[in-house]
Amino acid sequence: MFQLGKTIVSEDILKKDFVCNLSACKGACCIDGDAGAPLDKDETQILEDIYPKVKPFLRKEGIDAIERQGTYITTEDGELETPLINNADCAYVIFDENDVALCGIEEAYNQGEISWKKPVSCHLYPIRVADYSEFSAVNYHKWQICDDACELGEELGVPIYKFVKEALIRKFGEDWYEALEKVAKSF
Incomplete structure (x- = not known):
């Protein structure tokens, strides 16, 4: 260190x-694990603000999870995270035609709907x-x-x-x- x-x-x-190898892992980091993506405090407001523009890119299950839990959650330990679908997939995950998990937020960004790429913790992974x-x-x-x-x-x-x-x-x-x-x- x-x-x-x-x-x-x-x-x-x-x-x-x-180097991410999506063809091999199929985006498993977005659907495996026991927690959502970690969020910075300022990112929670961004998620609330951009949700209407991101929503059209999301799956029904993701929309349901977000509308039930909120655009982010606070864990028992006080950590901020993205909500999950049935304690598995990130609520913002979408799938392409090859069943590769992608980020619905990033897709909205790529399509020019928003100017924020995705949570920095996801970007840094x-x-x-x-x-x-x-x-x-x-x-x-x-x-x-x-x-x-x-x-x-x-x-x-x-x-x-x-x-x-x-x-x-x-x-x-x-x-x-x-x-x-x-x-x-x-x-």
Whole structure:
């Protein structure tokens, strides 16, 4: 681990390779697990504001879940997350013609209906950020459903930090990312 500004960063994001392989995993990260996507406080208001424009892109099950639970939920631990459909799929998940799970929010973004791509935690994946009072921890989240992504990343020679460059800049800024690249060169 190393410190970069007010972040503590795992060396794994520099050393390990990763490129999403949707044809292999079918977007399993959006439908597996036991929780919705983590949300920042400001993202909850964004979800409320954009929901009318995102709704036409969603499945009936997702709309039902959102209208029953809200555009986001607060867990017993006080964490903010996207709601789930029957404790499984993210309520915002949609499927393409090949049964690949995609983000309905991102589809609305791609179609020019909204200017917000998706929750930053989704955009950053496989990086997870834990915010503490004095710093943020930036870690690689290893999940076996992403083994194919690790293999593809290794085959293509793309380290995690390069794969999620846009998301890291979105979260921490251009200067932070440039400093990260300098650290990466020394590895």
